[in-house]
Amino acid sequence: MRKSIAVIGAQLGDEGKGKMVDYVVEQAAKSVHSTDTFHKPILVRRYQGGANAGHTLIVNGQKHALHLVPSGILEPNAYNLIDQQVFVNPRLLVEEITKLRSAGVAVSPENLGIAANAHVTLEYHVADDQFDYTKKQRSSTGNGIRQTAVDKQNRTGIRFVEFLDQQAFKGALEERFPKGLPEQYGSLESFIDSYAAERDFLQGFVIQSHIAGKRHGGEYEIWEGAQGVLLDVDVGLSPDVTSSNPAFIPGKTDLRMGVFKLYKSSAGTGKRPFVSQMPQTLERKVRKPWGEFGTTTHKPRDIGWFDAVAAKYAVEAAQIDVAVFTCGDKMELLHQLGVKPKIAVGYVVGGIQFNEWNHSFHKRGFLHHVKPVYEEFEPWEHFTEQDGRSLSPNAARYVRRIEELLDRECILLGTGPGREEMIVRKNPYDLIR
Ligand code: GDP
Numbered sequence: 001m002r003k004s005i006a007v008i009g010a011q012l013g014d015e016g017k018g019k020m021v022d023y024v025v026e027q028a029a030k031s032v033h034s035t036d037t038f039h040k041p042i043l044v045r046r047y048q049g050g051a052n053a054g055h056t057l058i059v060n061g062q063k064h065a066l067h068l069v070p071s072g073i074l075e076p077n078a079y080n081l082i083d084q085q086v087f088v089n090p091r092l093l094v095e096e097i098t099k100l101r102s103a104g105v106a107v108s109p110e111n112l113g114i115a116a117n118a119h120v121t122l123e124y125h126v127a128d129d130q131f132d133y134t135k136k137q138r139s140s141t142g143n144g145i146r147q148t149a150v151d152k153q154n155r156t157g158i159r160f161v162e163f164l165d166q167q168a169f170k171g172a173l174e175e176r177f178p179k180g181l182p183e184q185y186g187s188l189e190s191f192i193d194s195y196a197a198e199r200d201f202l203q204g205f206v207i208q209s210h211i212a213g214k215r216h217g218g219e220y221e222i223w224e225g226a227q228g229v230l231l232d233v234d235v236g237l238s239p240d241v242t243s244s245n246p247a248f249i250p251g252k253t254d255l256r257m258g259v260f261k262l263y264k265s266s267a268g269t270g271k272r273p274f275v276s277q278m279p280q281t282l283e284r285k286v287r288k289p290w291g292e293f294g295t296t297t298h299k300p301r302d303i304g305w306f307d308a309v310a311a312k313y314a315v316e317a318a319q320i321d322v323a324v325f326t327c328g329d330k331m332e333l334l335h336q337l338g339v340k341p342k343i344a345v346g347y348v349v350g351g352i353q354f355n356e357w358n359h360s361f362h363k364r365g366f367l368h369h370v371k372p373v374y375e376e377f378e379p380w381e382h383f384t385e386q387d388g389r390s391l392s393p394n395a396a397r398y399v400r401r402i403e404e405l406l407d408r409e410c411i412l413l414g415t416g417p418g419r420e421e422m423i424v425r426k427n428p429y430d431l432i433r
Contacts (some may be wrong), residue, residue: 003028003432006220006249007324010314011268012300016295016326016414017259018055021071021224023412023422024257028073030074030219037110040079043217044072045251048244049226050087050121050148052141056417061106065101068093069112069226071114073105084115084209084246088160089126097201103233113207116161123194124185125149131375141294149233149243151176161206164199166192171200213251220290223249229258229314239364240272247318254432258320258408260311262328262398263341265301266277267294273367276304276344276374285337290330305342305374308405313357321347322431323406326414328395329421335379342397344372345405375401384415387422 009015025044032041050068064074068088072078082088091113095198097107125144151157156176162168169192173181177188185191213221225246230236249256252293266274277283281305286292292301313332314320335342346355347370362368380394391399391413411426 002217002219002221003429004251004253004255005354005428006221006223006225006253006256008225008249008256008318009246010260010297010311010320010323011228012230013053013227013308014267014394015228015259015261016049016267017225018066018071019326019414019422020257020259020412020418021055021222022074024222024428025072025075026077027427028222029077029190030078031429032219033291034219035077036350038215038373039218040077041219042075042078042215042222043081043212043220044070044073044075044078044222044224045081045083045212045222046070046086047083047228047250048085048180049242049247050143050241050244051089051092052143052145053226055226058104062103063101063106064418065096067096069096069100069107070221072224073100073107073111074292074338076106076111077213078111080112081119081209081212081216082112082114083205083206083248083250084117086115086118087121087152088114088118088144088245089121089143090163090202092143092200094201103399104354109204109207113212114160114202114204114205115212116206116294117209118160119148119152119157120160120163120214122158122181123191127184132160135288146243146262163195164203164343166199169195177282191347202314221251223251225249226357229318230310232317235317237272237367238362247314255428256319256321257324257411257428258315258318258322259324259326260306260402261326262331262402263308264304264307264310265290265292266304267299267301273365273370274302274304274308275310275347275367275370276342276372278305282337282339286330286333289333290327305344305372306402307344308370308402309344309357311402312406316357317407320408322426322428323403323410324412324414325399325402325410328380328399329390329415330381332380334415335381338379340379342374342376343398343401343405345375346373347371348373377401384423388415388421 070080125147413423
């Protein structure tokens with residue numbers, strides 16, 4: 001029986017999912033039985049989002065920036081699917097594959113597929129987004145994701161399989177633009193021609209999602225999320241959400257791992273409430289050493305204390321079974337600064353304290369008016385003991401308290417950016433019977 005694990009960002013994105021997916025893939029790879037290249041035993045599915053996300057993988061000291069390609073691309077026994085809920089920008093995808101190839105990573109239809117029904121992000125989506133972006137300062141990355149999603153829901157979107165077929169592409173564009181393409185994109189023909197290179201390049205990668213699921217992943221299936229639960233278009237902090245569903249896995253899973261940073265950060269919008277934000281003076285001191293700038297946008301992120309109210313909500317909304325914590329090592333800096341780490345354990349509003357997520361929190365702007373209730377902890381000079389395998393006492397107390405608040409066990413702990421920098425308390429596959 002296939003074992004299926006999902007890796008879900010459980011905050012506001014950038015929790016460090018990439019490395020965790022990579023770890024899960026590696027564990028799967030260690031115990032595969034088959035090495036059939038036509039039926040790859042591991043299937044890694046990127047299940048939502050678009051090029052608005054960014055995962056960073058560091059392998060053998062080399063950095064790989066992934067935006068659309070799933071994290072199993074480095075594993076020879078894995079087939080990687082850009083699944084049908086992903087928004088695919090053909091130009092960026094070609095660029096990404098080309099870069100991976102030049103870094104010596106083998107990428108071919110043997111190990112990468114693009115779902116026929118995935119919607120494509122085209123130039124006009126990106127241009128509209130860039131315009132909106134400067135105008136409204138919404139939580140966009142300026143990549144045309146929302147515009148692609150609007151077209152999809154509006155039934156005016158173009159699926160990858162149509163994009164690949166010149167005639168179908170033309171027909172779909174004519175339906176989308178009954179009065180002709182906006183002038184700046186030239187004629188319909190020249191617009192279609194401008195994608196000739198991408199069409200040729202990507203032709204061989206098309207596959208139906210269900211066929212990929214039938215053909216590959218006979219032993220292991222890994223669902224790779226992008227962004228985070230609190231950005232989910234349905235359960236997230238509307239209206240500053242993403243256009244897809246990080247919280248919902250479109251298939252069966254045996255184990256859902258929620259990835260949390262031990263503090264919180266967000267690319268921010270100026271408008272999105274960010275309860276438990278650190279004082280600006282502290283934010284300014286930690287931002288650079290903690291690398292809190294958007295992977296895709298390079299915008300400085302807002303930084304805050306671990307928000308257990310929101311995190312527990314994410315656990316329940318996304319049915320997370322176990323927790324994974326990252327970046328506790330970065331918080332060593334607080335010790336040097338003489339600052340005690342905190343956890344937000346409740347919100348107070350109108351004289352009432354909420355320790356659990358309340359439906360009122362979904363009213364736009366409501367969370368701007370809540371005050372966090374904090375528990376304070378002793379800082380840790382070193383996150384781990386010298387062996388690197390166990391937590392130092394202060395870090396352990398902090399981690400234990402979060403596990404208690406989330407009512408979930410933490411099975412993996414990141415201890416640094418590198419792939420090997422991790423405390424493995426439990427191998428997730430040992431939790432699946
Ligand atoms: P994602 O958007 O959730 O996939 O986040 P990434 O996988 O891109 O991770 C963001 C950055 O955090 C990368 O540079 C990672 O190497 C780094 N990172 C992940 N886990 C840890 C950790 O436990 N400690 C430290 N210091 N860095 C980490």
